[in-house]
Amino acid sequence: MKNYQEKIEQLQSHFKTHNKYKEYVGHSSKVHSVGWSCDGKRLASGSFDKSVCVYTLERDRLNKEHTFKGHGGSVDQLCWHQTHPDLLSTASGDKSVRIWDTRVQKCVTTINTKGENINITWSPNGNSIAVGNKEDLVTFIDARSYKIEAEEQFHFEVNEISWNNTSDLFFLTNGQGCVHILSYPDLKRQHILKAHPGTCICIEFDPTGKYFATGSADALVSLWDINELACKRVFTRMDWPVRTISFSYDGQLLASASEDLIIDIGFVETGDKIADISVEAATFTVSWHPSLYLLAYACDDKDSYDRKRDAGSLKVWGFPSD
Structure with missing residues (x-):
């Protein structure tokens, strides 16, 4: 416990001097999803305005590099390839999945699916993409041929989907507070975890492969x-x-966000609070940088001049407070 105490104090003092955020406006409507490329050089945001913005990180700032257009509906979730820093996938309400390549700054393929897509995940080994729609159908796409490999209709409310770090198990969180664990690729049910009394909303795997965490409608985050x-x-x-x-x-910190007006940052091994970030509205998405203590996030902020309009911004927190 003592060595944890030292680490906790170290981290707490780091964020006392690195607690500045910077805001970037790239969209005309609310940002649903943010994510960093695996090399940490780029940050992407997907918005209700049907576009995807890509920024490059240079020292202590982001610069807008490109806006990808083409989706005919809201971009609800995005995810990057976990080992290829130029490839990005997006799930949209327009019943399609798109793959974008930042080297050529365009959409390299569009995969049509059966319903309005709300979540997407790319397997860590890069071979498959899974996308879930509003009717609880999960479509599995071969990421090399861009062909649909399988479709699985679930008879419960599917919220978030994810592979484990070795890509051989597939996890779904559901409306009954459970986590369903299937073997992959044969999609045989291995286990059902009763994780929460309320709807299980989100799931995330830690990079070290020790834990996964789930966030729920009961306002709790549990670590497994x-x-x-x-x-x-x-x-x-x-x-x-x-x-x-x-x-x-490094698997040491877990950021959690909700409609609370703070984003909580906790120490994974003990649950201690390391820091929090004050926000002005519900937060939809948070994402830690893959090698730095920088947290990207987007809230339901309103434009400061016109309160009826969405701000369309994202923020990055953790810059040195000069």
Whole structure:
């Protein structure tokens, strides 16, 4: 415990001097999803305005590089390839998935799917993309041929989907507070975890492969041991349904966000609070940088001049406070 105490104090003092955020406006409507490329050089945002913005990170600032257009509906979720820093996939309400390549700054393929897509995940080995729609149908796409490999209709409310770090298990969180674990690629049910009394909203795997975390409508975040499927601890500082969570690159920090007016940053091994970020509105998405303590996030902010309009901005927190 003592060595954890030192680490906790170290991290707390780091964020006392690195607690500045910068805001970037790239969209005309609310930002639903943000994510960093695997090399950390780019940050992408997907918005209700049907576009995807890509920024490059240079020292202590982001520069807007490109806006991808083409989707005919809201871009609800995006994810980058986990080892190829130029490839980005997006799920949209226009019943399609698009793959974008930042080297050529265009859409390299469009995959038509059966329904309005709300979530997407790329397997860590890069071979497959899974996308879930509003009717709880999950479509599996071969990421090399861009052909649909399988479709699985679930008879419960599917919220977020994700592979484990070795890409051989597929996880779904559902409306009954459970996490369903399927083998991949044969999609045979391995386990159902009763994780929360309320709807299980989001799931995230830690980069070290030890844990995964789930966020729920009961305002709790629970941390699970991957091998034992046992709950290790619960983060209880939120008052509202937890919409989005993210582990830092070293697996030490877990950021959680909701309609609370703070984003909570906790120490994974003990649950201690390391820092929090004040926000002015519900937060839809958070994402830690893959090698730095920088957190990207987007809230339901309104334009400061016209309160009826969405701000369309994203923020990055963790810059040195000069």
